[in-house]
Amino acid sequence: MKQKIYRTLIELTNGPFTAHLIKKFTQSKLSRHLIKSYAKFYRINLDEMLEDINSYANLHTFFTRKLKENIRAIDENEDSVISPVDGVLEDIGEIDSNSVIYVKNKTYSISEMLGSSERAGKYAEGTYMILYLSPAHYHRIHSPINAKIMNRYSLGSKSYPVNRLGLKYGDSTLSKNFRTVTELEHDGKSIAMVKVGAMFINSVEIINQDREWNKGEEVAYFSFGSTVVLLFEKNSFRLYQEIPIPSEVRVGQALGQVK
Template sequence: MKNSLKDQLKNTLNHTPLSKDKLFTAAQHLVPQQRLSEVAGRFAASRHPLVKKAFVRTFAKAYGITLDEYERKSFNAYESFNDFFTRELTEEARPIDATEHGIVSPADGSISQIGQIEQDKLLQAKGTYYTAGHLLADNDDGNYFADGSFATVYLAPSNYHRVHMPFTGRLVKTRYVPGSLFSVNNTTAAGVPDLFARNERLVCLFETEFGMASVVMVGAMIVAGIETVATGKLQRTDSVQTQEHDMTLNKGDELGRFYLGSTAIVLLPKAAGTKWQAGLDHNTIVQMGQLLGTTNAK
C-alpha cells in the first residue's frame, strides 16, 4: 500500500537537513507533476515566433548559454524551445576518448555519485541507497549487476542534453517505466528516498564485450519527454512498456535526448572489473566523451 501524502511529506522532512531544502523538496509532493510537465511540454514544442523567442532568449540569458560549441550559431535558427534545448554540438566539440576498453561519460553534466554497487545497492546521496532491481524495474536484471559498478551523471538545465553511448554495445531491450517527476538535483536526491527508482525512466539494456550493461535515462520535474534513436519520442503510459531491439551503437554514438533536464545512470556488471578514474567524485564536472574508467574486457 502506498504511503499517504502526509506520510510522504513527513518522510521527506525527516531526511532533508536544511529547512529551505526541506521546503523545496516537500513542495514537490504537492504540485501536479505530470500536469506541469504536460503544460511545459506544449509551450516548449510551440513554433509560434513570439513564444519561441521568449522561451529561448530568456532561458539562454538566465543560464548564460552561448552557442560557440553548437552547430547552429544563432538563437533564431531554432524552430522551438525543444529544438534549442536539444541543440547539437559541432562535430569537433566533444572528442570521444579512445582509451582501449574505456568507459566514457554519456553526457555533459556533473557526477552525482560514482563507485561500486554494494551487493545490489547504489548510492543515491550520503547515507541513502536504492536497489538496482527497483531502478531497472526487474529483480533478475538487478541481481545481474550485483557487486558491479555505476556512475550517475546529472544534467543541469544549461548542459548539452543529448545522451551518448559510454561503451560500444548492441541494444537488445528498452523498458519504459512510468513514475513520478521529482527534480533530480542534489537537494532532492538527498531528500527523496529511492528518487531515481521512483521517477519516470527508460532502461536501456546492451550486450557488450564484458557482458550486459545498462544506461538508464531518468526523467525529472518539467521534463517534457525522453527520446532515443531506437524508440523515437516516448509516449507516457501508466504501465511498464518493454521493446526488443537489435541495434549496435558505437561508443560516442547518440543514444537519446531529454526535453528539459535530467539524469543518466550507467550500470556495469561485476565481470567488467571497472576501475574508475581517480578524482571523480560528487559534483565533479564532466563532458560527454570524457574517460570515466576502464574495464578488464579482452
C-alpha cells in the same frame, strides 16, 4: 520536516496538468522570446551550437539543440567508457550484495530501478555511476562504449527533481521516476544505462533503434534536465583515479575502462 515539506510541494506541483502546460509552452512560438535570456542566464556556449541562436523556433528546440560536428573529442581507447552526456559526475560507488546503492545518504534499490531482482542480480557488488544534467547542459545522450543492445524498456510514470535537493529529500527518485533502460553488452560484460526523467516532463526520446551502438554515437535526448545512471558488473569496471567527485564532464571524456 524539511523532507516532508519538500515532498509535499513537489507533489502539489508535479501533476499531468502542470506537465502539459509546461510542455505546451516550451513548444510554443511564444517561448522563443525567452531563448536568449535563457542562454545568458545559464551561460550556454553559443559557439558550440550547430545552429545560430536565432534559428530556433521555440525553447524546446533550443533545449534539445545539437552541437557542431566533432566539437566533442571521443576517447578512442577500445575499452574506455566515456561520459555519455555533458553533465556532473555526482557520485560513483559499489552496488552492495543486495543490489542496493547509497547516494546522498539515501538508499536506492537497483531491483526497483531495473524492474526486477533478476535483472539487478547481475550487477550485485558491481559499480554504479550517476551523471546529472542541469538545464544549462547539452541534453543529447551518446553511447558510452561500443556495444550490442541486449534489451530496452521503460518504467515509471511520474518524474520528480533529480538535482541535489531531489536526491537528498526526494522519494527514491532514481528508482521511481519515469526512466528508460538500455542493457548493453561489451566483450561479454553487461552495462545498464538508465536514463531518468526529471521534474514535470518525463520525455526521454530514443532516436537510435539499432542493435549495435558505436562509442560516442548519439542515441537519445532529454526534454528537460535529468540524470543518467550507469551500472557495471562486479570486477568489470575501473574508474580513472584522477577524476574528482563531483566533477564536470563532457561527452567523449574517458571516465574509466572495462576489464
